[in-house]
Amino acid sequence: MFGIYLKRELSRRKKAALVIALGLALGIALVITVNSVSAGMQQAQDKVLKSLYGLGTDMTVTKARAAPTGNSSGRPKFDFDAKADSGKSQSSDRVTTQGGQSLKSSLVTRVAAQKGVASAVGALSLNVTKVDGSFTQGKAKSSTSGSGQQGGPGGGRNGGTGTPQVQGGGASFDVNSYSVAGVDVTRQDLGPLATSKITTGTTFTSAQSDAKVAVLATAYAKENKYTVGKTFKISGTPYKIIGIAAPDSGESTTDVYLPLKQAQTLGDAKNKVTTIYVKATDSKQIDTVKAAVQKNISGTTVTTSADLADTVSGSLSTASNLATSVGTWLSIAVLVAAFLVAALLTSSAVSRRVREFGTLKALGWPSRRVTRQVVGESMVNGLLGGALGIALGVGAAAVVTAISPKLTAQLGSTGGGGGTGGPVGGGPGRQAASAARNTVDIALSAPVSVTTIALAAGLAIAGGLIAGAMGGWRASRMRPADALRSVA
Template structure:
């Protein structure tokens, strides 16, 4: 009887049911789109942070470079060349490998960090910059001085001096690139994890001191290097064993090599610049950060949240819009849809006074009338939910298909924690000399998760119950006598 009456009433009031369902559908569709865009914002931001941090990294531990004292100057690159008097055509080449970004930490700090409460894993790395100068000197030629003309008495005067050297000089090329010493025994943590090996292979755990390197694909293309070729650093040949392509399109370093080799080249034995940390529980990252800073003095701990605060540009603007204005807008529209559904259901009950009064006169209890009205509203809500999910999925598909491009502006060496690029300008942008900001383009997607679909279904049921509850309450207050007064 319940379902028969329900089906008949919904068919008889199709237009009213469609209006109620459409209002709920619009609110639910907006919630789905906002949630999917917000999720896309988070993915885009995670992609940016992965290019800075590396997959699986929750925080980094570093030590800020001390400012130069009074009368001190920052270290400048210095190249010294041997004099070669017998052969002025010989090419001169020198490499200078310098630790960049931060003050170095003792390698023992890695183990010390790993023992802190809440730390799941810790790996050290050394960021260096290689400056290569090569070229040759050209010896000048001594040219005798010309006789001086027009002396006294019209005669020829003496020479104009001891002559001069003409020609000669020097022509040198300067090449600079970043290199990163990686702990090859722990390759699931650190900057190399944000890249994929697209040619060759990655390091083996036994290659802790091997003369092998992995190159970033962009750098390898620029220098025409491939797997099997040789890269020379400070006159030491390193075999290229793999080419890595960064997931974000911008690699953490140009060259990756075993940590021990990087320490040897930079003269930083048993030193690291960065300790990458993975927490046991991602919900306790702030607590782990405080523990490390408290127990290991002189260190700076930068979390992914710290880095996220420094990301600006259209990505940050869109993220703020999606998480702030978008959520409030969707909530307001959803509340409005619920109210409209409730008012329309209540209005429908007012127009059915004679019907409900007659039913109660025939013996229907108030609870039965309430359940009947609530059932109709619940069906309207479920129909609106299905329509809203379809509209929401269509909106998310359009956003993903047309893929609007957002720009993430990563700050340079501003000195604040998490200020920008972790390599090149020093980890977390803490101020390597000459560091600059950079922009990273990210295509926006709008993924719809099962959680979002579940939320939409819950909202549809809630909307139906709100409307049905309000309308059922009005219906339950009707008295059988009202039906007799409405008979014409």
């Protein structure tokens, strides 16, 4: 009886039922779209953090660079023999550590021993500035003064020779700067090379901890026409290229990867590192581990992915803020409005059915049965609206994924290591020579999760219950006398 009456009443009021369902559908669709876009923003930000932070890395330990002391300015200085033969090529490499003050390698063991730390690995970041070119010596020539003119020093008054002048000569030098990361070859899953994959050749082996071998970034190798098997020099030391690495996502700012011991030798930083990459045993305890490291190892700066996320700016950050703030509040406002409209329309429909409900009560229907009838109709409307809303929301999310709008993420300095480059606070190859930001382009997607679908279904049921509750309460208060008065 309940099902038959329910079907008949809904078929009689198709327009009203459709209006209520569409109102709920729009609110639910907006909620699904905003949640999906927000999830896409989170995924995009995670890609940015991984490309700049290190796959599997939860935090890094660095030390801020100290101010220059005495007459040391820290500026590069190159000395050349200006009396060299004309056209003779000269070259000089200046290798410096970058990203922060060096740390003792023994700190890696201390950090790894802290409670909550699963593993820790050290890395050394270097910057190589190469200057090469040649001097061309000028030639001294004398000019002859005209008759009757005053000669210059050493010249006569009449027909003497003028002051000797140097003509020609000069210098032509090219300056090239690139970054080098010293990698612990025994733990390549954690550190600067963890965010890249070898596309040509091989990576380091544990036996190459102090070998003169190198892995080059794809962009740097292509720019300088390096291939696997070739050899290049840094400060006169030859290194054999054994592999070419491409970043998993974004653009890596590291150009050359060397075994850590070789990097320490180049940078005159024996038993030193600039960054310690840390992986926690539990991602939920990262803040606790950070506090423990800072407390037990003084003078260091610990940077987590949350700290890094605060430095992300650009269109990704702007869109994420809009989705989080404006989008969330807008979806809530639309959903509340949809619920109110559904409730008001249901209550209004009940008011127009005074004769019907009054007659049913006169025939012996108790108030709870009338209420159940109204709630049942509202629940059907809510479920219909939920189905339409899920379809619209999934469709909108699919459109966003298909378009894949490009967003730009810029990573600023975290202030920990004196440079940019992610949570390393100046980790291997992550710092620009200046305060320039590392920029990554990310394609936005809008994944729809099962949780989002479940949320939409719950909202549909809630909308139906709210509308049915208001309508049922109004219907339950009607008396059979009301129906008789409406007939009269």
